[in-house]
Amino acid sequence: MRRVGSVLLLSAVYALASCSSSSSGNGGTPTDDGGADDGGITNADGGAGDAAAANPFQSVHDELFGGKWVTEGVVIMRDGKIVYEEYAKGYTKDLPHISYSxxxxxxxxxxxxxxxxxxxxxxxxxxxxxxxxxxxxxxxxxxxxxxxxxxxxxxxxxxxxxxxxxxxxxxxxxxxxxxxxxxxxxxxxxxxxxxxxxxxxxxxxxxxxxxxxxxxxxxxxxxxxxxxxxxxxxxxxxxxxxETDHSGTLVFSSSWYATTRDMAKMGQLYLDDGMVGTTRVLPVGWVKYAITPAPAASTATKRDPMQAAPGDTGGSYGAQIWLNAVSAAATPDTIAWPGVPNDEYAFEGHYGQKVFMVPSRKLVIARVGNDRKPTFDPAPMVSKAVAVVDALIAGGK
Amino acid sequence: MKKLVLAFATILFVSLLPADDAQARRITAPADISHILTGFSAKETCSCVFAVGQTDTYCKAFGQQAGFEAIAITIDHSGKKVTATYSPPTGTSVTRSATAATGAGCELDAY
The missing domain is CATH 3.40.710.10 (DD-peptidase/beta-lactamase superfamily)
Structure with a gap:
């Protein structure tokens, strides 16, 4: 499946480049999140040193803030709790971010x-x-x-x-x-x-x-x-x-602005089958429906690395949600994100806005950024986060 | 011949439908590259400032497309308005604006 929604705005015509400052998480503003109001927050310091060394998600930090990408915020939730959070470029846990699609x-x-x-x-x-x-x-x-x-x-x-x-x-x-x-x-x-x-x-x-x-x-x-x-x-x-257009209609395509935490909360809602605690927010069966491949996108498609950026082919699509695979049995050459579990699904937006859910690991990853060229490839981020969680599980945590 | 003139006149009339006929405007006058680019700069900068709350410096950079830094962006905080103007080396300059409303983000103004 050609993932046309991921191509950069005006890319071929205007040769985009990043317009952010050069510093990333490593050298940029570390998280200002000293509070633990959501519980379970690991304050992953943006800099090197003891705090970074103690961060179990160091590999994710390195992937996102090591200079390869323009990451501006990331929140990882495991089993409903924030286990890693970091910001850069002036963003904080309280500052909304564009989400695009x-x-x-x-x-x-x-x-x-x-x-x-x-x-x-x-x-x-x-x-x-x-x-x-x-x-x-x-x-x-x-x-x-x-x-x-x-x-x-x-x-x-x-x-x-x-x-x-x-x-x-x-x-x-x-x-x-x-x-x-x-x-x-x-x-x-x-x-x-x-x-x-x-x-x-x-x-x-x-x-x-x-x-x-x-x-x-x-x-x-x-x-x-x-x-x-x-x-x-x-x-x-x-x-x-x-936001709305001039007719007062919400712009579903691209105009919801929210904090990275709030994007993660939306992912957690799906991971919890539409529940918030003991309160049902989404109707029974909606999540299952939304992550079931659309009939016209239900046939596994072989990825073609010659024609698209990583993650730009394969996978499937449900009800306004990207799916990594058409089924649990889909072969690796037909999934959207190599190295990522088949059950993964995502909300995805332009310039690297991503909310990934991995039900088998009870994992939500919300990542925001400003990646124009090259296009952000989320697969390494997700696979590294999954590896960390698998290691924690193996260690009895 | 009379039918041909009538047909041409009809087409001319339809193309000159009032500006508030949005549907006609969309079909008969798609925006050109300059309007698209300045529209992007105005809208995205406006949302960045007023819906996100980022700094002016960050937002002006966010609203630029590489290769088109010639687009001048003005942020009016009191008026909650962002104006983008593209002045090509030759030809007519293009200005687009976007306006913010409290709790509602920004809308790109019509032109």
Whole structure:
């Protein structure tokens, strides 16, 4: 599977380079996190010396802050507790970070909540919830909410940021003169019958946002308030921001801002099957559904290292969530991230924003950064963290 | 011939639909490279400052694309607005802005 969502903004056209300062975690600002308010926090000092030597996640630190990548924050949670946390470039545990397409997974989660509340149905045509834009393909309404969750709308879309910006739909949608991003995406012509072809589309995500807005409006509710009340508050997330477009629709594709800890909390919610402590936040069965491969992305695909960066092929996709493998039995040459357990799944965003869940290790890794060129390869980070946890388990910890 | 003139006039009329007809604007006038680039700089810098809370220096760098440092970025904290202007060596300069609202982050302004 070609993971077009990972390509860098305008990369081929404008030859991007990192625009951050040169220092990374090793030489940059160590974590200011002296508090242990979440419990179990290991204060992994950004510098060398005794503190770093005592850090069981030193190998992860070296990978992320050793100068290869522009890492700005990382939180690792094991069994619900923070076991490693570090920041750089002025970021702290309290400062939100852009998440880019991690937002899609948050948006998908909101759709799950709206379905559980009876405001939407997976099988319902999208036109139940949105006004069909003028000029839209006559077959737009064939597309269901589930097709959109699965990135299988079949609507024409160019997500590739390396194309001419004037023909890239995602750039026109985000940075052009588009007042209503969902309507823009919904007005694209149909390229394939719905639910027959998987294609990563920020347009599909923003059509979902528009549909949620419509479904909630019918109940006199606002999507931002709904998100805070139904999802963020139960998780203790109080400082995140979900931006809207000019039409007041949440930008599911890319505009959720949250602290690295809060991103990790979202991952932990999935790892805990939608529970926060003894409180159920996500509906029963939602997590299983969301990490089940979409029909159009359910066939194992052999990775092709000649055509993509590491992690850019193979794997699968669920409901707005990346999957490392189509199944537990998938062969290594068909998974997205080599060396990472098959059961791993992820929320992923541009410039290296990642939230990885590894159920078999009860592990959540939230990593934020500003990697433009080269593209951040998360596989070594995850495999090293898994190795640390495996060693801890072997040691009886 | 009369039909041809009528058809041309219809096309002309449709292309001149009012600016508040967003759908028509999207279809008939896709943004060019300069508008996309300055739009990126304005929006991303604005969100960086007002949704994230990073420093102006960090955010101005974040809002730049390598090779296009000629885009000048101005941050107006009191007005919660970021303006990006691209002045090419020749031709007309392009200015885009993004505005922040409390608790809502930024929106790229229409042009």
């Amino acid at each position: 991690v937002s899609k997974s948050i948006g998908g989660t909101l759709i799950g909540l709206a379905i559980a509340d009876g405001y939407m149905k997976l099988s319902e045509p999208v036109c139940t919830y949105i006004t069909k834009p003028a000029g839209a393909d006559p077959a737009l309404c064939d597309t269901t909410i589930e097709d959109l969750l699965h990135m299988s709308s079949g609507l024409s879309w160019a997500e590739d940021y390396s194309l001419d910006p004037t023909t890239s739909n995602v750039l026109q949608m985000l940075y052009g003169n588009t007042d209503d991003m969902g309507a823009y995406a919904a007005s694209q012509p149909r390229a394939y019958p719905t639910n027959t072809r998987w294609y990563y589309s920020s347009g599909d995500a923003n059509i979902l946002a528009l549909a949620l807005k419509g479904a909630l409006a019918a109940k006199s509710m606002d999507a931002r308030t709904y998100a805070q009340t139904k999802l963020f508050t139960p998780l203790g997330i109080t400082t995140s921001t979900f």
